[in-house]
Amino acid sequence: MASLTEVRWHGRGGQGGKTASILLGKVAAKSGKNIQAFPEYGPERMGAPVLAYNRISEDEITLHCQVTEPSIVAVLDPTLLDVVDITEGVPADGTIVVNSKEDAKTIKEKLDFEGDVWTVDAYGVAEKEIGRPFPNTPMLGGLMKATGLIEFDKFLAGIETELEKKFAHKPEVIEKNLAAIKRAYQEVAN
Template structure:
């Protein structure tokens, strides 16, 4: 990994976009990177649009502002596409990663002319298959790791195993499901 990678997450309150951003900071940290993970706090309500951010760099990160020209955008809830210009400022060298069951041809018209890579993943399907419940953040985290290439997949899975073991120490039965969700998502993300 070289230089600075900036990621912006769009989700709805309660879907875990903030948690996913913090998990991404954690796994990138484990590779020796300098990281930032932070949410933008507004009125905190379930279902309200929320934004979270990551910076991952090989140099110390000094800027604390929000991210207006990201390299990657992750959209955890496709209904946001109607209301929010998710690709605003997004690098055309980068990519937008959207949680949807639709083909990207159906999604592209909603992206206000974005010319870069458009990636999709059906996080609901992945999550239902792996966990039997709908938690989109693990599949979306795996998708952004795959698309951005900020760390090798093997290392990512290894670190997430340890992270889940720590996070879910009191409910180890969900570790396997979450790991399965990550592994499926790494394969399922489409360009």
């Protein structure tokens, strides 16, 4: 991993982009990394485009601004491909992971992007494993496979710990989300 890795999350209000960013940050911190995880809000309303960011580094992070040149982009809603330029600021060797039923080659051509493009049907995975179309936890699984940011078993254990804090009284929610992460990790493709 580079000394500083920046991630930009594109989603819509209510899809869990902020939550995914925070979960990734907490797990990275537990693995000994320095992190930042923060959202960017415009008008807060369900369904509106939202952004969230991560910075992950072995070294102290002294930047305190928006992420403008992420090496990794995660897109939780495929309709955003027609609304915003998700490739903005991403270097030619960057990685983009998109929640889409389309294959990665089709998305790569649509984006006219030189770097790595991965796709996973995060809505489908969430429906099958969680019973609701929340793409955020499946996208975390796809992101781990596409980037190798954190060794998967350590990542999964960290996510389980974080979910237990929030859903200790609902163990089925924890198990379903872990299953969604595992399935997306297996199904994401480039």
